[in-house]
Amino acid sequence: MVETNGAFPAPELSVDQWFNSKEGLSLEKLRGRPVLIHAFQMLCPGCVSHGIPQTQKARAIFEKTDLQVIGLHTVFEHHEAMTPVALGAFLHEYQIKFPVGLDKPTANDGIPATMAAYSMRGTPTTLLIDRSGNLVANLFGQIEDIVLGSLIQSLLASPVVKPGSDGIEKTVNSNERRNEDGCKIPAA
Amino acid sequence: MVETNGAFPAPELSVDQWFNSKEGLSLEKLRGRPVLIHAFQMLCPGCVSHGIPQTQKARAIFEKTDLQVIGLHTVFEHHEAMTPVALGAFLHEYQIKFPVGLDKPTANDGIPATMAAYSMRGTPTTLLIDRSGNLVANLFGQIEDIVLGSLIQSLLASPVVKPGSDGIEKTVNSNERRNEDGCKIPAA
Amino acid sequence: MVETNGAFPAPELSVDQWFNSKEGLSLEKLRGRPVLIHAFQMLCPGCVSHGIPQTQKARAIFEKTDLQVIGLHTVFEHHEAMTPVALGAFLHEYQIKFPVGLDKPTANDGIPATMAAYSMRGTPTTLLIDRSGNLVANLFGQIEDIVLGSLIQSLLASPVVKPGSDGIEKTVNSNERRNEDGCKIPAA
Amino acid sequence: MVETNGAFPAPELSVDQWFNSKEGLSLEKLRGRPVLIHAFQMLCPGCVSHGIPQTQKARAIFEKTDLQVIGLHTVFEHHEAMTPVALGAFLHEYQIKFPVGLDKPTANDGIPATMAAYSMRGTPTTLLIDRSGNLVANLFGQIEDIVLGSLIQSLLASPVVKPGSDGIEKTVNSNERRNEDGCKIPAA
Numbered sequence: 001m002v003e004t005n006g007a008f009p010a011p012e013l014s015v016d017q018w019f020n021s022k023e024g025l026s027l028e029k030l031r032g033r034p035v036l037i038h039a040f041q042m043l044c045p046g047c048v049s050h051g052i053p054q055t056q057k058a059r060a061i062f063e064k065t066d067l068q069v070i071g072l073h074t075v076f077e078h079h080e081a082m083t084p085v086a087l088g089a090f091l092h093e094y095q096i097k098f099p100v101g102l103d104k105p106t107a108n109d110g111i112p113a114t115m116a117a118y119s120m121r122g123t124p125t126t127l128l129i130d131r132s133g134n135l136v137a138n139l140f141g142q143i144e145d146i147v148l149g150s151l152i153q154s155l156l157a158s159p160v161v162k163p164g165s166d167g168i169e170k171t172v173n174s175n176e177r178r179n180e181d182g183c184k185i186p187a188a
Numbered sequence: 189m190v191e192t193n194g195a196f197p198a199p200e201l202s203v204d205q206w207f208n209s210k211e212g213l214s215l216e217k218l219r220g221r222p223v224l225i226h227a228f229q230m231l232c233p234g235c236v237s238h239g240i241p242q243t244q245k246a247r248a249i250f251e252k253t254d255l256q257v258i259g260l261h262t263v264f265e266h267h268e269a270m271t272p273v274a275l276g277a278f279l280h281e282y283q284i285k286f287p288v289g290l291d292k293p294t295a296n297d298g299i300p301a302t303m304a305a306y307s308m309r310g311t312p313t314t315l316l317i318d319r320s321g322n323l324v325a326n327l328f329g330q331i332e333d334i335v336l337g338s339l340i341q342s343l344l345a346s347p348v349v350k351p352g353s354d355g356i357e358k359t360v361n362s363n364e365r366r367n368e369d370g371c372k373i374p375a376a
Numbered sequence: 377m378v379e380t381n382g383a384f385p386a387p388e389l390s391v392d393q394w395f396n397s398k399e400g401l402s403l404e405k406l407r408g409r410p411v412l413i414h415a416f417q418m419l420c421p422g423c424v425s426h427g428i429p430q431t432q433k434a435r436a437i438f439e440k441t442d443l444q445v446i447g448l449h450t451v452f453e454h455h456e457a458m459t460p461v462a463l464g465a466f467l468h469e470y471q472i473k474f475p476v477g478l479d480k481p482t483a484n485d486g487i488p489a490t491m492a493a494y495s496m497r498g499t500p501t502t503l504l505i506d507r508s509g510n511l512v513a514n515l516f517g518q519i520e521d522i523v524l525g526s527l528i529q530s531l532l533a534s535p536v537v538k539p540g541s542d543g544i545e546k547t548v549n550s551n552e553r554r555n556e557d558g559c560k561i562p563a564a
Numbered sequence: 565m566v567e568t569n570g571a572f573p574a575p576e577l578s579v580d581q582w583f584n585s586k587e588g589l590s591l592e593k594l595r596g597r598p599v600l601i602h603a604f605q606m607l608c609p610g611c612v613s614h615g616i617p618q619t620q621k622a623r624a625i626f627e628k629t630d631l632q633v634i635g636l637h638t639v640f641e642h643h644e645a646m647t648p649v650a651l652g653a654f655l656h657e658y659q660i661k662f663p664v665g666l667d668k669p670t671a672n673d674g675i676p677a678t679m680a681a682y683s684m685r686g687t688p689t690t691l692l693i694d695r696s697g698n699l700v701a702n703l704f705g706q707i708e709d710i711v712l713g714s715l716i717q718s719l720l721a722s723p724v725v726k727p728g729s730d731g732i733e734k735t736v737n738s739n740e741r742r743n744e745d746g747c748k749i750p751a752a
Contacts, residue, residue: 043462043469048424054334061334081465086419089457093419093559146242146249149337157345183469231650231657236612269653274607277645281607281747371657430710437710522618522625525713533721 010127010135013037013072014113015101017084019091025099027133030068034155037127039072039103039115042082042090044123044183050142051124052094058148059098065156071100074115074123076185079105111185122184128152131160141182198223198315198323201260202301203289205272207279213287215321218256222343225315227260227291227303230270230278232311232371238330239312240282246336247286253344259288262303262311264373267293299373310372316340319348329370386411386503386511389448390489391477393460395467401475403509406444410531413503415448415479415491418458418466420499420559426518427500428470434524435474441532447476450491450499452561455481487561498560504528507536517558574599574691574699577636578677579665581648583655589663591697594632598719601691603636603667603679606646606654608687608747614706615688616658622712623662629720635664638679638687640749643669675749686748692716695724705746 010027018024027035038055040047052071059069075082084102091100103112118127121140128137128151137151198215206212215223226243228235240259247257263270272290279288291300306315309328316325316339325339386403394400403411414431416423428447435445451458460478467476479488494503497516504513504527513527574591582588591599602619604611616635623633639646648666655664667676682691685704692701692715701715 043465045470057332058334061332061338078462078465078469081459081462083457083462086454086457086459086462089419089454093454094421144245144249144337145333146246146337146340149332149334149339150249150341151337152334153338153341154345157342231653233658266650266653266657269647269650271645271650274642274645274647274650277607277642281642282609433708434710437708437714520621520625520713521709522622522713522716525708525710525715526625526717527713528710529714529717530721533718 008135009133010035010129011114011117013070013101014104014117015072016104017102019088019100019102020097021099021101025068025070025101027129030129031133032131032160033066033068034131034152034158035068035070035127035129036152036155037070037072037129039074039118039120039123039125039127041073041075041077041123041183042087043078046142046182047124048094051126052096054143054145054148055098056096057145058152061149062152062156067152067156069098071096071098072103072114073100074103074112074120074125075105076111076115076122077183079110120185122182124182128155130155130158140184196323197321198317199302199305201225201258201289202292202305203260204292205290207276207288207290208285209287209289213256213258213289215317218317219321220319220348221254221256222319222340222346223256223258223315223317224340224343225258225260225317227262227306227308227311227313227315229261229263229265229311229371230275231266234330234370235312236282239314240284242331242333242336243286244284245333246340249337250340250344255340255344257286259284259286260291260302261288262291262300262308262313263293264299264303264310265371267298308373310370312370316343318343318346328372384511385509386505387490387493389413389446389477390480390493391448392480393478395464395476395478396473397475397477401444401446401477403505406505407509408507408536409442409444410507410528410534411444411446411503411505412528412531413446413448413505415450415494415496415499415501415503417449417451417453417499417559418463419454422518422558423500424470427502428472430519430521430524431474432472433521434528437525438528438532443528443532445474447472447474448479448490449476450479450488450496450501451481452487452491452498453559455486496561498558500558504531506531506534516560572699573697574693575678575681577601577634577665578668578681579636580668581666583652583664583666584661585663585665589632589634589665591693594693595697596695596724597630597632598695598716598722599632599634599691599693600716600719601634601636601693603638603682603684603687603689603691605637605639605641605687605747606651607642610706610746611688612658615690616660618707618709618712619662620660621709622716625713626716626720631716631720633662635660635662636667636678637664638667638676638684638689639669640675640679640686641747643674684749686746688746692719694719694722704748 012027036058038051040051055069073087103114106113108116118138126139126143130136136155200215224246226239228239243257261275291302294301296304306326314327314331318324324343388403412434414427416427431445449463479490482489484492494514502515502519506512512531576591600622602615604615619633637651667678670677672680682702690703690707694700700719
C-alpha cells in the first residue's frame with residue numbers, strides 16, 4: 001500500500017481551456033465530491049499506454065458514484081507539438097470523453113501553473129482529492145489498478161471534513177513512488 | 189460497480205488438507221480480520237492466467253494490512269488429474285505462497301463441500317468476508333483489478349459488526365457477474 | 377496465411393522530408409534489398425500500440441540482414457495536429473530510430489501522394505517490397521507477428537528477379553485483411 | 565536472428581502414448597514435410613502462458629501449408645503430478661487439438677528419452693525439422709513470434725535435401741538462447 005503523511009487543501013486548477021465540458025470545472029464547484037485527476041501529456045508513452053486507459057476504466061467502473069474524473073494536459077516539453085488543436089485531435093482519436101483541461105502555460109521553465117502548484121514530478125501523475133477538497137494522493141508514474149481502486153474507494157467512503165481539521169484524510173508521499181515509465185521533468 | 193443485496197454469515201470452510209500453513213485456518217479463528225478467498229482449480233485456464241496472479245498481486249499490495257488471503261482448491265471436474273500431489277507441484281511451480289486449502293470432496297456430483305455451501309457457480313470464484321464474518325462478495329469469473337481493490341478497501345475500512353445486525357455489509361449478487369473466462373459447473 | 381495474387385513494381389516514395397536519415401531514401405536506391413515500410417499516423421491508436429512497436433521489434437530482430445525498415449507518416453486526417461514538428465517530438469518520445477519520411481501532401485482530399493499511389497486504405501499499413509522492387513504485400517490493420525516474420529523471411533530468401541517477369545513474387549490481396557483496429561480513410 | 569552452426573538428422577521420437585492422434589506419428593513417416601515440435605510440461609508456467617499459445621497460433625496461421633505441428637510432453641520433474649490422465653485433462657481444458665506425444669520415461673535421472681536424445685535443456689523447447697529430416701533449430705525458452713514465423717517460413721520454402729549433404733539446412737545453437745522464463749533441468 002501507499003504511505004501517507006498528512007493532508008492539505010488541494011490547490012485550485014489553473015486551466016485556460018476545457019475539452020468535453022462546456023462550462024468548465026473547478027475544485028471549488030466540486031467540493032463535496034471526490035475527484036480523480038489524471039495529469040498527462042499526449043506524447044508521453046506511459047500516459048498513452050497505461051495512465052489514460054486506466055483512467056477511462058476507472059471512470060466506467062465508478063460511473064454510478066459521484067466520483068468526478070478529470071484529465072489535465074500538463075505540457076512541460078515539446079510545447080510546439082502538443083498544441084490545443086493537437087490535443088483536440090488526440091482526444092478524438094483515443095475516444096476520451098471525460099473533461100480535459102489545458103493546464104495554464106507560464107514563463108516558469110515551461111512548467112504549467114497547476115503542475116507547479118502541485119509540485120508534480122512529471123507525467124503521468126494521478127491526483128486524488130477528497131470530498132472536503134483535501135489532496136489525498138499525488139502519485140507520479142504508473143499505479144497498479146488494485147491500488148487505484150483501493151484509493152478511490154477510500155475517497156468514496158470518506159465523509160466531508162473541513163480542510164485543516166484533524167480529519168481522516170491522508171496524503172500519499174509521492175517521493176516514495178518513483179516509476180521510470182513516466183516522463184520526468186528534467187532537473188534544473 | 190457491483191450491485192449488492194444484503195449480507196449473511198459466511199459458511200465455515202470444509203478443508204481436508206492445507207498447503208503453506210502448518211496449523212490450518214478457519215473463518216472462526218480469523219474473525220475480526222477481513223478475508224479474501226480465491227477458489228480455483230489448477231487446470232482452469234482462467235484461474236491460471238488471471239485469478240491466481242491477481243490474488244498474488246493483491247496479497248503483495250495489502251501485505252501490511254490485516255487482510256488474510258486464502259486459496260481454496262475446489263475441484264469439481266477431472267478429480268483424477270487434480271490430486272493433492274498434483275496441487276503441491278502446481279503451487280511449487282507457480283510460486284504460490286499463501287495458504288491453500290483442499291476443499292473437502294463429497295459424493296454430491298463431485299462438487300466439494302465448501303463450494304456447495306457457497307453455491308459457487310464455477311472457478312475462479314472470489315469471496316470477500318468482512319471482519320464480522322459476513323460474506324460481502326461471491327463473484328464468479330474474472331474481476332477487474334480496480335474493482336477488487338475497491339472491494340478490499342471497503343473490507344479494510346469497515347468496523348466489526350455482529351452478523352445479522354443492520355450493518356454496513358453488502359453482498360454482491362453473483363448472478364449479475366457471468367464471465368465465460370471461467371470454468372462453470374455444468375447444469376445437472 | 378495471406379492470400380496472394382500476382383506482383384507489380386512498387387511505386388516510388390513521394391517524400392517531402394526525412395527524419396533519422398540525412399540523405400533520404402528511395403526505392404530506386406534500395407533496389408537489391410528487401411524493404412519493410414510501416415505507414416502510420418502519430419495519432420492513430422492502432423499504430424502507436426501495435427504497428428510501431430512491431431516494426432521496431434522486426435528491425436531489431438533482422439538488424440544483421442540487409443532488410444531496410446522505413447517509416448512513412450501518411451497523414452490523411454487532423455493535418456493541423458500531425459505537423460512535422462509534432463512528428464519530430466513523437467519520434468523522440470517513442471525512441472524511433474529508423475528513417476521516417478513525410479508522405480507528400482496533395483490537394484487530393486487530404487490523402488498524401490504515396491498513400492494514394494499504393495491505394496492504402498488507412499493506417500497502419502504494412503508494405504513489403506522485394507529485392508527486385510516488386511510490391512509483395514500491402515496490408516491494412518494489425519498483422520500477427522508470426523505472419524510478419526514469415527513474410528520478411530520470404531523476402532530475405534528471394535533472389536532478385538526482374539519486375540514483370542514470371543518470378544516468385546507474390547502480392548497480398550489487402551482486401552482480405554480488414555481490421556478495425558486501424559484508422560480507415562472514410563469513404564468519399 | 566538466431567545463429568546457426570550446421571545441420572544433422574533429427575533423432576526419432578520415443579513416444580509411449582499419443583493424444584489427439586489415433587495412429588501416432590513418427591519423423592520417418594513425416595519425411596518430406598516440415599515439422600514444428602513444442603516440448604512442454606503441463607505445469608511449466610512459461611509453457612502454459614507463452615509456448616503453448618504460440619504453438620496454437622502458429623498451427624492456425626500455417627494450417628493450409630504442409631507444416632506438421634506436434635506437442636511433446638517431456639516430463640523431467642514432478643512425475644507423480646504430470647501423469648497421462650492429468651495431461652488428458654490439461655489438453656481438454658486448454659483446448660489443445662494438435663497431436664501430443666508422451667515422451668518415453670527412462671531411469672536416467674527422470675529425463676525422458678526424446679528429451680535426452682535432443683539434449684534439451686528444459687521446457688519449453690521448440691524444435692524445427694526440415695523436409696529432409698534434419699534438425700534446423702533446438703531452442704530453449706521463449707521465442708519471439710516474429711522469429712518463429714521466420715524460421716517456419718524457411719522450412720516451408722526449403723527443398724528436400726538428403727541429410728548429411730552440403731545443403732541449406734542450418735542448426736540453431738541453442739546455447740545462445742537462454743531464457744529464464746523456462747523450466748531448466750537442474751545441473752546434475
